[in-house]
Amino acid sequence: MPETFRAIAPGRVNLIGDHTDYTGGLVFPMAIDRSTVIEFSESNVVDLVSGDVEGDGWLRYVEAVRRLVPGARGVSGRVSTSIPIGAGLSSSAALEVASALAFGYAGSAVDLAVLCRQAEHDATGVPCGIMDQLCIAAGQAGRATMIDCRTLDVTHVPVPDSVRVVVRFVASRTLEGSEYATRVAECAAAEAAVGPLRDASLRDVAGIGDERVRRRAVHVVSENARVRSFASALASYDFGLAGEIMLEGHRSLVENFEVSTSAMDRVVREMAETPGVYGARMTGGGFGGCVVALCDPEARVDGWVVTAADGARLERC
Numbered sequence: 001m002p003e004t005f006r007a008i009a010p011g012r013v014n015l016i017g018d019h020t021d022y023t024g025g026l027v028f029p030m031a032i033d034r035s036t037v038i039e040f041s042e043s044n045v046v047d048l049v050s051g052d053v054e055g056d057g058w059l060r061y062v063e064a065v066r067r068l069v070p071g072a073r074g075v076s077g078r079v080s081t082s083i084p085i086g087a088g089l090s091s092s093a094a095l096e097v098a099s100a101l102a103f104g105y106a107g108s109a110v111d112l113a114v115l116c117r118q119a120e121h122d123a124t125g126v127p128c129g130i131m132d133q134l135c136i137a138a139g140q141a142g143r144a145t146m147i148d149c150r151t152l153d154v155t156h157v158p159v160p161d162s163v164r165v166v167v168r169f170v171a172s173r174t175l176e177g178s179e180y181a182t183r184v185a186e187c188a189a190a191e192a193a194v195g196p197l198r199d200a201s202l203r204d205v206a207g208i209g210d211e212r213v214r215r216r217a218v219h220v221v222s223e224n225a226r227v228r229s230f231a232s233a234l235a236s237y238d239f240g241l242a243g244e245i246m247l248e249g250h251r252s253l254v255e256n257f258e259v260s261t262s263a264m265d266r267v268v269r270e271m272a273e274t275p276g277v278y279g280a281r282m283t284g285g286g287f288g289g290c291v292v293a294l295c296d297p298e299a300r301v302d303g304w305v306v307t308a309a310d311g312a313r314l315e316r317c
């Protein structure tokens with residue numbers, strides 16, 4: 001019997017810091033206890049079948065990764081996942097990272113993430129940032145991963161046991177690719193006017209002539225600041241403040257960045273009004289996906305409770 005292995009990669013949920021990664025900003029996601037698993041043995045060919053993923057669209061991600069892994073080995077096995085597909089919990093990034101490990105990639109978490117982000121660009125044409133892949137590669141149980149997307153430094157920040165993170169699925173994402181690319185271009189236009197948004201202040205961006213580009217920049221600059229204040233609120237157990245920061249971040253994604261939907265706004269309002277919920281916001285790229293809430297453990301709120309999980313790894317079966 002050939003030896004069998006498991007390449008495991010978790011999904012992620014972003015607690016705060018959306019649409020900041022592709023301008024080298026700050027993000028605060030955590031790897032979650034739902035994952036994609038490739039159970040495989042080495043082979044002369046690549047022969048992967050799906051355990052429970054519908055269709056064969058997932059194969060293009062695997063193929064994009066295979067092309068990038070130097071000396072990729074052949075693997076024969078089965079792919080299964082407990083990450084809902086198209087829900088904004090990074091099922092595609094998890095598949096990329098698990099695939100790279102299965103193909104024998106053994107670089108650092110940062111190198112793994114950079115390779116997998118390139119695979120996402122190649123497979124979809126969407127110029128995504130590094131947040132999803134790096135969080136998935138570098139996650140640690142019980143901790144969120146605060147990432148500086150300029151230096152790619154990861155800081156593991158404990159998520160206290162006295163709060164719960166609850167994710168509620170709202171709708172499958174639509175239009176995300178083209179809208180996303182538009183936002184990336186608008187942020188580039190803002191940077192052409194004022195320099196790196198990461199270093200800019202609200203006063204700097206107030207002078208941007210184009211009204212829409214100005215609002216995009218206001219979001220990015222204020223969101224970077226929210227990541228820092230959220231991290232310190234969490235560290236000082238000030239969950240009320242952390243929740244307010246999430247709600248403020250949601251408002252900015254609605255008004256300044258225009259990536260939310262009315263269904264997501266409704267769910268954010270409903271969750272935020274539920275007793276024991278400190279705050280809620282849409283999470284990820286937008287145009288559907290999920291809302292994430294920070295809650296008291298006793299709060300009665302519909303959704304999936306997710307816990308901060310370890311990042312991707314390879315195990316012997």
Ligand code: GLA
Nearest residue numbers: 018019128129130131284285
């Ligand atoms: C998607 C992208 C990420 C990030 C988020 C928004 O999930 O893949 O790189 O830009 O949107 O924060």
